[in-house]
């Protein structure tokens with residue numbers, strides 16, 4: 001059953017690549033709609049992957065981007081948690097700060113780029129700033145709603161068993177809100193990853209975004225395509241292998257899946 | 258006097274409905290009190306007030322000479338819904354309260370084992386909560402409440418989701434624990450039979466506003482025989498009182514619903 005599904009997936013990708021090749025051949029060779037250097041081809045991308053891997057560009061770019069996004073994401077989680085917890089703790093903030101955060105959160109992260117450049121110049125900090133601005137507020141909101149939605153009966157039961165407020169947070173509220181937290185982190189991660197790319201394309205530091213722009217500057221459409229595919233793959237891989245896996249594990253343990 | 262309620266009233270501000278009005282009750286240490294009354298008359302609300310989870314709008318509740326202001330481990334509540342933690346397994350749920358009480362680890366384990374065996378769930382100790390039945394959940398909640406060994410136990414229909422067989426066993430266990438440890442128990446139930454079986458006194462409540470309609474002492478010796486004619490007679494007498502108010506409510510609600518529809 002599982003093998004069959006896997007075979008289906010593989011088949012789909014083979015068909016997709018064949019279609020891609022067909023479109024390339026049709027547009028460049030048969031009908032001459034486009035110049036070959038303006039359209040990526042499967043073979044060209046494969047060549048490019050080999051080339052970028054062999055000279056080490058791809059690996060350093062991936063490592064650079066991952067380090068940067070991890071650092072930015074960690075700061076986001078920290079800021080988001082503090083912000084989210086303060087909104088829960090103070091009604092005043094819930095009434096005034098929360099609508100503001102909801103508003104800021106709708107802002108595409110690329111809008112923070114001008115700010116970042118004016119404040120930090122074309123530096124590492126500028127990119128981190130964009131990542132944090134792009135993901136911290138969403139995390140704050142999910143922390144807040146996670147805590148808010150803990151069933152009151154859990155808290156009541158703990159109180160009648162004499163649990164003090166510190167342990168109430170550690171042993172009841174935190175575990176009860178954990179599924180919501182993980183869902184929030186997952187979403188925060190995807191925001192952070194996108195924001196990272198907004199930041200990286202405008203800067204000159206080593207990273208996937210930078211390599212993407214180099215491809216543009218060299219008018220190498222295959223390199224652009226390669227990097228885009230790498231960005232997609234890493235995004236999916238981390239989402240599925242880390243966050244979705246953690247989410248499933250938690251939900252399954254509680255019989256919610 | 259161990260527990261004293263001085264004309265306690267409770268008004269939920271968001272609904273403005275008088276849920277409890279002038280409830281006065283005195284409970285001796287070691288007494289077993291059952292509270293019966295129609296659904297919605299405020300039985301759970303009353304337990305919540307005594308638990309300290311909610312505050313009376315007026316009146317006061319005195320426990321052991323001190324007024325109740327908040328919840329505490331001296332008044333363990335067994336809620337109407339089991340309120341177990343789904344991220345913990347059966348045994349960890351029972352250990353939960355014991356950890357707060359600050360017993361040494363080995364003692365905690367011993368106590369948890371003792372009470373899980375008492376409710377016949379020891380072989381399920383490693384089960385996640387979602388893999389046990391509703392009745393088993395109530396038994397875990399019972400074990401968790403009893404394990405804390407508080408002097409006052411507040412129980413809200415603890416056996417309502419159980420089968421006859423299990424009820425019979427657990428009734429016996431609860432009675433034994435009560436007699437052996439001289440706990441004071443306030444026990445809400447829908448079953449008048451259960452009330453007459455357990456109580457020193459049965460508190461009959463009425464609705465709208467929630468109030469005490471009658472307090473009936475049960476004179477029978479223990480262990481009680483639920484088939485004894487005197488027992489049956491008293492049970493029927495109390496049942497008719499409860500039913501009277503329940504029927505009245507049903508009629509009122511029906512009229513109201515009809516009125517709404519015509520509008």
Ligand SMILES: Nc1ncnc2c1ncn2[C@@H]1O[C@H](COP(=O)(O)OP(=O)(O)OP(=O)(O)O)[C@@H](O)[C@H]1O
Pocket residue numbers: 269271272276295296297298299300301302303337
């Ligand atoms: N938090 C609340 N806010 C507003 N009204 C409430 C609240 N809790 C309970 N009530 C109202 O108080 C009344 C009594 O509720 P309560 O749960 O105490 O009834 P009960 O006697 O325990 O009923 P049952 O036998 O069905 O459990 C109900 O009419 C309910 O609508």
Ligand SMILES: [Mg+2]
Pocket residue numbers: 300301302337413
């Ligand atoms: Mg109730």
